[in-house]
Amino acid sequence: MAGIKDVAAAAGVSVATVSRVLNGHPSVSAEARARVNRAVETLGYRPNAVARSLRTDQTHTLGLVISDVLNPYFTELARSVEEEARALGYSVIIGNADERPELQDHHVRNLLDRRIDGLLVSPTDGGSPLMLDAARAGTPMVFVDRWIPGVEVPVVRADGRGAVRDLVAHLYRLGHRRLAIIAGPAATTTGSERVEAFRAALAEHGLPLPDAYTGQGDFQAESGRRVTEGFLDLAEPPEVVFAADNLMALGALDAVRARGLRVPDDIALAAFDDIPWFVHTDPPVTAIAQPTGELGRAAVRALVDRIEGRTPRSVTLPARLVVRRSCGAPPTPSPVQRSTS
Amino acid sequence: MAGIKDVAAAAGVSVATVSRVLNGHPSVSAEARARVNRAVETLGYRPNAVARSLRTDQTHTLGLVISDVLNPYFTELARSVEEEARALGYSVIIGNADERPELQDHHVRNLLDRRIDGLLVSPTDGGSPLMLDAARAGTPMVFVDRWIPGVEVPVVRADGRGAVRDLVAHLYRLGHRRLAIIAGPAATTTGSERVEAFRAALAEHGLPLPDAYTGQGDFQAESGRRVTEGFLDLAEPPEVVFAADNLMALGALDAVRARGLRVPDDIALAAFDDIPWFVHTDPPVTAIAQPTGELGRAAVRALVDRIEGRTPRSVTLPARLVVRRSCGAPPTPSPVQRSTS
DNA sequence: GGCAGGGATGTAATCGATTCCACGAGTCCA
DNA sequence: TGGACTCGTGGAATCGATTACATCCCTGCC
Known part of the structure; x- marks a missing residue:
């Protein structure tokens, strides 16, 4: 696979210039920029995200640890999280804790080892030492849906x-x-x-x-x-x-x-x-x-705020009753909101 | 965050020795091993997976690109994939293509940039140039559920x-x-x-x-x-x-x-x-x-076989009919298999 | 004409690990 | 006794990018 050096050689410039073109640095001549872009094109060059992450200490990746992927509620949450993250330029790695604290810890540890930029958690339990340490150590973190009292972490929930x-x-x-x-x-x-x-x-x-x-x-x-x-x-x-x-x-x-x-x-x-x-x-x-989708999006926004140096806010959104037939009432018009589909 | 150098300093050995201890290399004295382990413990050291990946050219990560996360079939597939991958020492990054080819390409590109070790795909369409190129270029790849004819990629399906x-x-x-x-x-x-x-x-x-x-x-x-x-x-x-x-x-x-x-x-x-x-x-x-769970597991095994140099096999498992009431028959005992739950 | 300032570029250090190679010390056997 | 071999260890190169710093050249102004 072609590396930045190959591109530099093909374009007749140094790797520094290639890097500058790649990152949109202003101080590059139009001519060099064109040559680099052409070389990138012909070589099919794609920057190595691993190397980039090592150098910049940013992975542009968020971790999401949820309690149960088979629960449609969390599936939808995961989906909206991924969408919003993608819109903001981040990828998401999902860990399924299956309501088991030790599995939750496994995922948290794994995500931390991979140096994700931030962590979204819906804690299975009262909080393992590992997670509390990570929060205290300054890992950007946001709780969704469930949270742990007494920890300085923003919460997004209904x-x-x-x-x-x-x-x-x-x-x-x-x-x-x-x-x-x-x-x-x-x-x-x-x-x-x-x-x-x-x-x-x-x-x-x-x-x-x-x-x-x-x-x-x-x-x-x-x-x-x-x-x-x-x-x-x-x-x-x-x-x-x-x-x-x-x-x-x-x-x-x-x-x-x-x-x-x-x-x-x-x-x-x-x-x-x-x-x-x-x-x-x-x-x-x-x-x-x-409001599951909105919760996921708000959680990502809060986490990215935290990551990018802004101050994240906790968010609480209201849930609402949807009346159907399982309690005995026909779903006729009433003061209470009805099912819409 | 403590790095390998800190550990080396604390243990009074070189980084090479620390690395050897970490990777279970045999040629380390019991004494040095003990000192390193103690230093790791007290510093709470965790190896940086990004740096490790850069050097070894392995991320121990699999990519899974599926067509629709909200479809319970794919949710279950994703879950079994993650489980089997975890058992084999891999993490999984899931990309949701939402049945949109361009989104599928986005995820494939992103995963390739992140240098995942292998790709599991359930293609949304007949196959984009990007995906075909990746397969041809030798990226370990396995199709699950759906596949693309005429490509040299193992298929796991029902x-x-x-x-x-x-x-x-x-x-x-x-x-x-x-x-x-x-x-x-x-x-x-x-x-x-x-x-x-x-x-x-x-x-x-x-x-x-x-x-x-x-x-x-x-x-x-x-x-x-x-x-x-x-x-x-x-x-x-x-x-x-x-x-x-x-x-x-x-x-x-x-x-x-x-x-x-x-x-x-x-x-x-x-x-x-x-x-x-x-x-x-x-x-x-x-x-x-x-047999969704079995499909997911078989797909991961095939992919990991390919990654680790063994020869992967395509797998086809039979689906089976589950009779319930929506076609008119009472689910009484019959030659055809009945619903079990 | 000379000098300050700024733009374009290259050289080399750096991120945090792994691993090749060299080296010293100890063991074994001829 | 000495050469071959093994074992434990450290020094330094390396992976592929980013970026601080130095350099060179051009422009503009006094």
């Missing part, structure tokens, strides 16, 4: 409290009084926040959230199934199950169906995180939709 | 012909005679192959595939919707619509539902590419399932 309140109001209006939740891992902020928001919203209607109605899940479908079975085994099962993410909702749907019960007639179902498939399930699932 | 024949037999047995297909782009191998397999299977039953029943899609949901609307507008609409991928099936489902029609009573539906969500749609969708 606030679901308003939407959860809307959801509970909607359920209350439909006559439901026994509401249960499948929570996410308490170690994640999204795991605990959603339970708290739910509990607070229930309290507004004078409803309790008994322990028996608080199931512990792990954001994966299987745990949703397991917890739901537990609910159904209760002497007095809940009338509604609210899953703190989409995969657990899927597991819940399975569990209900496996008993020969029907949604919403026998039990209602709602989920946090809307995804395109919820329109097509039987029945369509009422869900809380995050 | 053969759907048997499963399509099973599907058509299944439909025939249910009494369906007017079968239509939503095809993928003719420029992709999967686009044209699936139509051919379908046509051949129909022929075995003496059934034609009229032009009016061959709709042109682009593997995205919207095109499935559009083509299906066309089918429904025909004087004699088909009894079955077979979508050549999952997203177009989703679009078809939408179109049918928008007309107030029901699947499978008014029209039957089947899809190529099974995904977890098809179990939960209304009705559950009969689909042809590829």
Whole structure:
């Protein structure tokens, strides 16, 4: 493969001049510039990004460590992150932590070794020493969706409290009084926040959230199934199950169906995180939709701000309720926003 | 950040010795090794992968360029690719081509500039000059799922012909005679192959595939919707619509539902590419399932074989039919394999 | 006419590792 | 005893770029 020296030789100039042409440095004669460009063209020369990175200490690469690539929410997040990064001249390396802290650490270490310019993380747990050290050592870093309290790192996330309140109001209006939740891992902020928001919203209607109605899940479908079975085994099962993410909702749907019960007639179902498939399930699932694409873009902008010396800002965007049929109401016009497709 | 020189100084040895310890070179005294390891530990030293890559001309990175990250099939493929690559000591950079040739080229160029060790591609089109040049220039490369004929590159893919024949037999047995297909782009191998397999299977039953029943899609949901609307507008609409991928099936489902029609009573539906969500749609969708995870792993193994000097083999694995309710049959035991979950 | 200033260019140091080669010391065997 | 060999080690070249610095030449102004 042709290197910068070959180009210099072919153009009859020094490597310094070639480099200047390549980087748009003003101080090059039009004549030399033309000769270099011609040589680049004929040799099919492409600069070696590895060498360039070593010298400039910039890789123009961002790391993104997410909890579960198979979760459509994170897939969409990853997609929007890549798009925005590309628009700003960066590439993205994605690490899938699969909700496993040690895998998360593996990816963080690997990305750091590769000297990425900045790190976007949706932490699986409360934060490993490795990640905290990196943040403290000054690695540009931004949390998306989930975050770790007490660390000086900007956070880009959605606030679901308003939407959860809307959801509970909607359920209350439909006559439901026994509401249960499948929570996410308490170690994640999204795991605990959603339970708290739910509990607070229930309290507004004078409803309790008994322990028996608080199931512990792990954001994966299987745990949703397991917890739901537990609910159904209760002497007095809940009338509604609210899953703190989409995969657990899927597991819940399975569990209900496996008993020969029907949604919403026998039990209602709602989920946090809307995804395109919820329109097509039987029945369509009422869900809380995050502005996922906007979150990804905002996170990249914050990270690049940090990298390029500007001051990054934390961003919180509102989530919104999307009413479908899984809680019993026909999706007729109502004060609450309806599904649009 | 500490460099190898710092470690050498702290351990009282030369950088050469540090490097030898780091790379497990045998010719180092136990004593020196211990001192180096201690210094590495206390300094928290991590080798700079960029510098290492420059020197060794290996990045231990694979590029994966896929057509659409939002398609669950490719998401799962990407996941299995990353897993297998990690197991073999490689990282993966994913490029999302979004079915756009120019974006595909952008990613290929970017990955080549970064000097990835090998490239895994599921080509969006018939192959750009850039990609063909790279293959010819000796860049280790493997095609997954889709491929480009006439290029000396191993291919890892699923053969759907048997499963399509099973599907058509299944439909025939249910009494369906007017079968239509939503095809993928003719420029992709999967686009044209699936139509051919379908046509051949129909022929075995003496059934034609009229032009009016061959709709042109682009593997995205919207095109499935559009083509299906066309089918429904025909004087004699088909009894079955077979979508050549999952997203177009989703679009078809939408179109049918928008007309107030029901699947499978008014029209039957089947899809190529099974995904977890098809179990939960209304009705559950009969689909042809590829061994996606195995494809991803086989592709990585082939690519790494090529990179490490062994001879890579092309791999073709069979797809299989998964019968659910969208074609009208109750999923009772039958010679054809049933859905398992 | 001489000198300051600025533009175009080349030489060489540099980034952080790996690795070839040389060298000294120790071992073995003739 | 000495040559051949091995082992542990360090010095220095190298990978392919960027860039500080020096140099040269031209222009403009006093």
